[in-house]
Amino acid sequence: MARPPRPPETEIECVTLHGGRARHRAAEFRFRPAAYGIAVRGEAVLLGRSAFSGLWDPPGGAVAAWEEMVVGLRREFCEETGVLPENPRLFRVLEGYFSIFGRAYHSLRFFYLVDLPSGLGEGQLRPEPGELSELAWREPASLRPEECPPGVWEVIREAVRSQGGPPRR
Numbered sequence: 001m002a003r004p005p006r007p008p009e010t011e012i013e014c015v016t017l018h019g020g021r022a023r024h025r026a027a028e029f030r031f032r033p034a035a036y037g038i039a040v041r042g043e044a045v046l047l048g049r050s051a052f053s054g055l056w057d058p059p060g061g062a063v064a065a066w067e068e069m070v071v072g073l074r075r076e077f078c079e080e081t082g083v084l085p086e087n088p089r090l091f092r093v094l095e096g097y098f099s100i101f102g103r104a105y106h107s108l109r110f111f112y113l114v115d116l117p118s119g120l121g122e123g124q125l126r127p128e129p130g131e132l133s134e135l136a137w138r139e140p141a142s143l144r145p146e147e148c149p150p151g152v153w154e155v156i157r158e159a160v161r162s163q164g165g166p167p168r169r
Helices: 069-081 152-162
Strands: 011-016 021-025 030-041 044-050 060-062 086-100 103-115 132-138
Touching: 011 103, 030 069, 030 152, 044 069, 044 152, 060 069, 069 086, 069 103, 069 132, 086 152, 103 152
Parallel strands: 011 086, 030 103
Antiparallel strands: 011 021, 030 044, 030 060, 044 132, 086 103
């Protein structure tokens, strides 16, 4: 079996937790697959505000190497909201580089459209302490793209459209 290639002796620019830029040597990067659930209600999407960055993102997060993506999605979504998502359907994948707490990651973000259990009351959704400062149903039109991680605003806007929401402006 051939050995994997050695990383180039170059640096890669990536986004930091607060939207700045950082450069890391290629050899420092780690893969970070993550799964996020997009629950759409009318023209709004369930979003969590990160306790670390203040940015709005669908509930989800890192998937462990031994987890299937949908298993990680369900675990992360439930940890962040207190609710187990239903009927996950792969919607979009975003690839990018980011730096958080001085560590460099090559991120693969899998976004799934999900349903929430029928009869779910507002009080049953609860943000995970230490991870999310709040959970809210937000319309993409009420957010600026810079209030979300790179590429996420476009993904949630398209998710609302795909579920019969407002057309492009």
